[in-house]
Amino acid sequence: MKISFAQAFKNLFTSRKIDEEFFENLTDALVEGDMGAKLAYEICDQLEKICREKKISDESEIKNELKKLLSSMVRACEFTPEKGKVNIYMMLGVNGVGKTTSAAKIARLYKERGERVIMAASDTFRAAAEEQLEMHGERLGIRVISHQHGSDPSAVVFDAAESCRANGGGLIIADTAGRLHNKENLVRELQKIDRIAAQKADKGCFKKILVIDGTTGQNALRQAEVFSESVGVDAIVITKYDSTARGGCVFTIGKELSLPVLFVCTGEKYEDIRPFEPEKYIEEFIGN
Template structure:
């Protein structure tokens, strides 16, 4: 089964809480009234689309209905899909690579969102493309984080830069950048700590790591990738705000879309955050992390049958 069909399958629960609920609201209604719009808004909010996006989307549907002089409630389904496609856009935002040396990707996010797994899958993807990849274990606060990244390095067959637990993350970043340059690596993926119980300390640390990378390699980091867990729903928006205040987040990787009913949060992230969703993860497999394509996401959400990719 190709990625599109796997994506479609993984969005089953989101489809049930989002698209099918909308169908239920409009099916059997004789006309279009204010109560219908309120119910649509409620469905969207419950599907983790977010209050602001839900209001924007329903307002666009309302205008579409008026502009086309639509009278039948069932026709809202098509208008709804069109307006969702408009809000999500068609732009694909790839990871930016540095043509003049190592591309440094700093990976941030709270613990448990799939940060290490995402780094491992990215390393695998780049290695498959023939690129030389180096990992850096910058989460020095958990021995498990260093061990997990080392396991991924062995699994993928790439080198890793690591220090002892409790050492300075900035020193790891420093060594990693210099190792990437001397070993002529194409991609350097730097893991970072993700505890949020003491946000100010964590954010100060992230800023420090960022500055070390920028100082040692002008123009780096070329990407600051924020990893978000789709199952957390609206909490993903709060995490985006917190991390964006600390470092210049350039892209989002949304993990664990498979098996969650909260995939509607993708819509909120795309429309409310000025940060592109660059990657989505739909499983544990090495090839279950792919570039985010808004059109494919909506087609998969609506269960469109098309030739697989």
């Protein structure tokens, strides 16, 4: 089993002086921590230069300089639905990242904040997705709008938006398909949902949220690129994350695509979701 970056970073200081080899090993540790090689080299080059110029060799000082470099690559964001309007948050992501569960967690979170929430089962080709969302809706007391298996996914969003408007506005969390192995069909499907959602939501009330598995490493960047190119992405949600996860993909996505992070999911329960806090995330990534 791979160790976390925090542990690998700590190990670098055990019996090693701060020389060229130290920074080479740090680069390797960052790559092992799921950061892209290009960015890992870039960060280590900058860090080595800073340490040389400031004559830094102390572990805590090196750690602080690394934190500063990483903090420029990630940022948090917050979405607040507008009262009395139709707000649509479209959930994106490949199958297996925890998208449907994340949709339920986010729906519960906003319901607890006093929002009127509807979930739209727009992944109509994977029967389990509709059933799963309906199960979540039942448990959470949140209405789920779904159509029969294989029907037009954008029609589900259309109906959810009509219902939402008729009831004085609210928030629609729309789950979508994520079959990347059939990319062309998926892209067309998502673009159609995107058009309908953009038409039906009130101005400025449509957001696209990409769900990324915190343990998938560099695949996460590729996924973010695919969805950004296809329909655009406003923010990401990290799933399957805990303090032992490697999590470096967040920095690569932040640096390459400038995407902010909305939430971090830390477990299976509905309440295992929290707003993204860059400082806390970096602290956990590097270690105390």
